């Protein structure tokens with residue numbers, strides 16, 4: 001069971017993981033329980049960020065700089081109602097690298113680049129596939145990074161849960177069909193990286209969610225009943241978050257944030 | 269930049285990552301900002317958990333069950349002062365699988381298995397190397413998982429920080445030497461997984477910490493000055509955590525926890 005350090009350790013370690021081709025980071029916002037993701041090409045250093053939070057944009061920019069990355073895109077999975085996106089502030093903080101904001105055409109929000117299901121987003125020699133996964137909002141998209149066997153599901157599919165469907169054009173039947181056709185159709189071993197988790201879980205797999213998701217493993221009728229009986233509170237942040245997120249967090253910021261980040265929000 | 273879905277995606281995806289040989293999960297406790305880790309052998313399903321938190325033991329046990337794993341060890345990097353370990357409760361919740369608790373001999377705590385620097389812990393065909401990294405406490409150890417190019421550093425090395433050295437036999441010079449000889453001597457691309465992060469960062473690398481750690485990238489004298497000037501508060505949890513953690517969270521629990529978990533703490 002326990003013994004002296006064996007030399008097979010060194011041998012195992014010398015076979016560098018194929019994951020070394022890309023850089024991946026998951027960052028958490030303890031306030032809104034939001035996960036932000038970084039994907040980078042380890043060779044070319046081109047990178048993208050998914051779903052940043054404005055209050056943590058300086059942290060994220062520092063990480064990008066520490067890793068010597070060249071940020072190409074800041075992408076949102078949808079117009080968030082629970083936090084203001086860090087997209088606008090990140091663009092300013094990393095202004096020298098000509099970062100472009102990305103959101104779905106169907107979201108109705110403003111960004112530099114609009115995408116729809118079937119599009120690809122490239123960074124270095126890597127590529128992310130856009131999948132249309134409406135239902136939580138009309139404009140929800142998921143990003144599939146096949147080379148890393150990962151799908152970034154936004155609020156469409158959460159770990160053992162899913163985004164609510166009672167506002168922002170939410171529709172439970174649409175969400176059910178999105179998850180089944182666009183996410184559960186991926187291989188079982190693909191990692192599911194959601195936009196939020198409230199229990200400290202960081203990742204799941206397609207196979208696990210198909211089996212154990214207490215909502216989406218159920219038949220459609222049962223799912224619709226579950227979703228219509230959630231009785232959730234009106235989201236605290238929604239009235240400030242939506243106007244700001246419709247312009248990628250560049251304008252329409254609440255006074256406290258304009259005061260805090262005002263000088264940084266003015267392009268250098 | 270953006271185009272229709274290319275077929276090269278499928279080809280890239282068909283080469284399964286070498287990381288598929290092992291199962292890895294990182295779990296967060298939002299109260300104490302503690303990270304708990306799960307490592308499993310994907311073939312044999314034997315697994316171990318590092319640094320669980322008692323309040324989240326049920327979550328952890330559920331994850332182990334969902335993934336069909338056979339938990340072999342629950343290991344602590346040291347006697348924690350900021351939370352009560354979930355080791356005892358996990359042993360009870362998963363009693364059928366004969367889980368063994370692991371801690372360092374030098375910690376002075378009670379456990380089923382005692383380890384010291386140089387020992388190996390095996391699960392399935394996988395192995396974790398124990399490295400002695402005292403300084404935050406006398407009994408601090410780090411676990412190196414070479415096959416996954418990961419080191420679990422406990423409180424010895426945090427992301428852009430390190431554990432305090434002003435109580436529990438802490439010694440800044442000892443910590444400095446531990447990190448330099450036992451962690452910074454690993455290859456630069458090894459992932460650093462700490463026991464805590466307070467800013468929502470989840471992982472770093474040996475190379476990044478050697479370069480950017482604001483404390484440990486400094487010469488010894490400067491490090492010692494930094495550590496002696498931290499002026500940190502007395503830890504809120506320490507007086508209940510230490511007695512419980514010295515027996516792996518099996519006994520000496522505060523009344524509120526005994527009441528909450530009492531029936532589960534009695535072996536079935």
Ligand SMILES: [Fe+2]
Pocket residue numbers: 078079080081082136155163
């Ligand atoms: Fe949302």
Ligand SMILES: [Fe+2]
Pocket residue numbers: 346347348349350404423431
């Ligand atoms: Fe500690």
